[in-house]
Amino acid sequence: MSACEEEYETSVSRTQMKLTFYRRTDTSTVNMGVSDTLNIYALKTDSVLGSAGDSTTSAYSLPLSYTADSTVFILRKGAKNFVSDTLVVKYNAWAHFLSMDQGSVMYYNISNATITHHFISYMNIISKNVREVETENLRLYYVAK
């Protein structure tokens, strides 16, 4: 038998962890997005992994290291007078084969996540699975002043 299903799937790029920001105002209404410039850096690299200068960007897709068991991110809010928080994500990682057309990707299971609280109030782990189909993994809340 031959299957007449020669649809070629496109290769999948690196799996990434999805981070979302929620902002609380004085009236307790939770809005998405950061009200100031936000840059996200990975420790031990010069890479800016996420950047936004407005309040409409609320979600960021961040890569995780393949070989380490944790990745550290620096979240910097503001330009000149900035304030930073450090996010540490610990996980189990393994390589996973998808298909001959899509190739292989890394899968992660987040075991723990911690963050400092200079401008971030608190954090929730929404989903521990980091897969090729992006779903919200970490939700960070901060209070707008």
Next chain:
Amino acid sequence: MLGKLKQKIYGSIMWRNSLLMIMMFFIILTMKAQAPAPSQTKSHTPHKVKVMTQQERLAQRKAESAKKDTLKFSLFNGVYIGADLYGIGNHFLGSHYDAYEVSADVNLKNRFFPVFELGYGKTDYTKNGSTYTASAPYFRIGMNYKIKHKTKSESHLFVGFRYGMSKFNYSLKTAGLTDGIWGGTVPLKIDNASTTAMWYELVCGIRVHVYKNLMMGWTVRYCTRIKANGTSEGDPWYIPGFGQNRNNNYGFTYSIYYKLPY
């Protein structure tokens, strides 16, 4: 050198086109064999035309209808063995996987055809530095239903269903995943992972009497996967008898059949 490359590509395309033409010839031959034979020319001896009354016409129609109703078939009407030709030809058309299969079915009451299909599927495919291999037998069991089963003709259209299964091992060799941001490489290899795949098919097709006990025909299949578990390193990419590991697939077989004398 460019000239030799052009020659090689041209030769390969000509070879594939030739095989496609041969397969189309057999498909057209099968379709043409369905056409009814032209009726014999009757003698020109003039004869009287009998004019029937309405009552006589009604009586004739009743008699013809009764004749059709009495055309009954015994329970067992023969065994057919078949071999798929499309799987063999597909290999030369550059398919990533091969499948070879034979079948056996029984004619019951000229209406129901229980069928058993046995095949062997294999693949050894390399792409982007990764090599996937798998080979195993598979089987399908099911039933065909002859449309217009009141006719004695061996040529017929049919619909049916199948249940398929294959137990197989698959292997994957890759160069690993290299981290472009932090550096380092994670190896990825699957060594003879064992799994069992199950699926069901809805089929339709045609079988045409070609010559004496020989028949030819094609079958179109809509396959739905029931189960094909993998490992944490990866699921099987190819399932023998089913094709690529997806929720659904379309399949096609073109077979030659022989009716065993009984």
